[in-house]
Amino acid sequence: MSDIIAAIDVGTCKICALIAEVVDDEREEPLNLIGVGHAPARGLHKGMVVNVAEASEAIAQAVEEAEVAAGLPMPRAYVGISGEHISTISNRGVVAVSRSSQGITRQDVERALEAARTTAPVPHGREIIHTLARRFTLDEQTGIRDPIGMQGHRLEVEAQIVFGSSSAIANLVKCVRAYDVEVEELVLEPLASGEAVLTPAERELGVVVVDIGGGTTDMAIFLEDSLWHTVVREVGGNLFTRDVAIGLRTPFEVAEELKIRYGHVLPERFPAEEKIHAPAFGDGGSITVSRRTLAYILAARAEETLELILTEIKRSGYDGMLPAGMVLCGGTAQLPGLKTLSQKMLQWPVRIGSPNSLPGLGRDIANPAFATGIGLLLWGWRQRKQTGKKRRSPGHGPLMDRVIEWLRNLLPG
Ligand SMILES: Nc1ncnc2c1ncn2[C@@H]1O[C@H](COP(=O)(O)OP(=O)(O)OP(=O)(O)O)[C@@H](O)[C@H]1O
Ligand SMILES: [Mg+2]
Structure with a gap:
């Protein structure tokens, strides 16, 4: 029986549940991902639980999917925490x-x-x-x-x-426990993201990892291989989408799709005549806008976000101590042009950080949006290694029976 580690990233946009087995503590890739589950987040706002019933349901959905994929229950998990209360x-x-x-x-x-x-x-x-x-x-x-x-x-x-905040913590723990998953440890999300996307050399020299998600931007400064400062601000990709919705007068869902399909933060890259079409508010109407206009809207929000990040880093007093610069992750780090814009504005080395793919199911999640989830698993693995604690995959208990029951239901006839 192998050692099993599980993690739940409770984000503003998505819940991601992961189950991995520890392959070999000496290997470069110590984890084999055996179960992944996703669910669109509900009951969360700006990184915090605002509706326990809805958030519990979304967490249960993601956990159940991961359990079925792994063929194992998830009795406990490392759970990410974020929000401006940190x-x-x-x-x-x-x-x-x-x-x-x-x-x-x-x-x-x-x-x-x-x-x-x-x-x-x-x-x-x-x-x-x-x-x-x-x-x-x-x-x-x-x-x-x-x-x-x-x-x-x-x-x-x-x-x-x-x-x-004690109440934010209690609400998050309640949502996870609602599905009979014990919280093995709460882990600050940018700390987890740092585990997944930073190199040992960057952590040693001085670096800031910035996870721009949907509802929050989480920053963590690492120096001499340890955390020196952290701050969470309530800005993220949802604000980019909201600006597009307002600027182009489209529903939020349409703006989100436009951002993901055509978004860019370097407007000068697009000729004014390059047009995109999208449904407008109301019934049946459509709008035509230039792609450059869309990029102007996103660039303005990106610049504002980067200014806020820079202000926070300066406020920490460590701005002169980060020779390895900034590593961007989180879903919004996928916005094309963001790396170039950040380098231009901050005059620092900047790179986009994706977690290394893990064996097993890990290839599909080598994406900056999964930095926190993979980082939670790596955090757990590191804790176990330090303390020598092992969690064996459980045999038949009530949780295992639950999984077997689902598997049966999935079978035809
Ligand atoms: N290809 C893309 N281009 C631009 N933005 C993207 C892309 N893919 C996802 N996003 C944006 O990333 C955001 C979601 O990021 P992520 O999944 O990291 O958030 P989260 O972890 O759920 O939220 P948070 O960490 O803020 O609580 C959304 O705003 C989404 O629009
Ligand atoms: Mg996140």
Whole structure:
């Protein structure tokens, strides 16, 4: 029986459930994707649950699809969390270390992180999602990345603490549990996206990963291989579509299709005479617009979004420390021309980040929109590796029976 990892990316536009088996911890591609399920998101707004019943149903639909594809139940999953309620601070934790020949142990590191967690000033109505180590100080020696095995008496950790709104967290957990899936860990979505699309060299040098989804733009700054800052803003692809709908006077669904089929953010690439046709509001009418006009509308929103991203990065104080530049992911990163426009505006290296394809069903999801989902699996895999915990695929329990029942229903006759 193999070790199984499952993940649910609860996005504003789509829910994506994934089941993978750990193939071999030493291989470059450690996961084999065995089940994928998608559902259009319902009951979510700007990355947060606004209708528990609708969101639960959409999550159940995606999970069920993944379970049927994998032929395995999903008793627990790593679940992504996002929204403007996310905030972060750094805090220190100090512990005394008992003299021993084996030096600092993982338990000592855990105790130091626990000290950082318990002394963090948690604002009212918030709770801690992550406590992530940035650097350690052992006695007088500062700037240590990994103190395990070193000798010393006083271990101090500088940790990054990520908070979220308690009610937003409770609502998300409730939706996932509604389908009998336990939340193995909540994972900040840009942290997960970073797992999927950044190279070790980028994380080491200094880079910002920006996941522009449908309802949120999630940013995470990585330096020296750890998270230094994160911020979520409520802007995303839905605003691009809304601008097109207003600008061209078409329904939202038509604007979405125009954006995806003909969208671009470099209007100068299109001659004024290149026209596109689309249904207008009302019955039967249609409109004709130049593709350049569509690109002007999208470019204006892209520039505004990039300005907001730049403002947030400057506000973090790390703007001068990102030689690896920016890696864009999320569905909106597929908008043609966005990389060129970003490079021109920010004067940084920019690339579009897609998760590496995984063996199994993974080829179809090598797309920037799946950065969070794949990243959640990789996050889970990394956690398991560090803690040595394994989750075996369960045998016949009530969940397995549920899956077998569905499989039976799918069979003809
Ligand atoms: N080819 C494309 N060109 C432009 N935009 C696209 C394309 N494909 C998808 N999008 C846009 O990407 C957005 C959805 O992205 P994504 O799937 O990453 O969002 P999400 O994870 O559901 O939402 P969020 O992370 O914001 O909560 C939509 O606004 C959609 O219009
Ligand atoms: Mg997303």
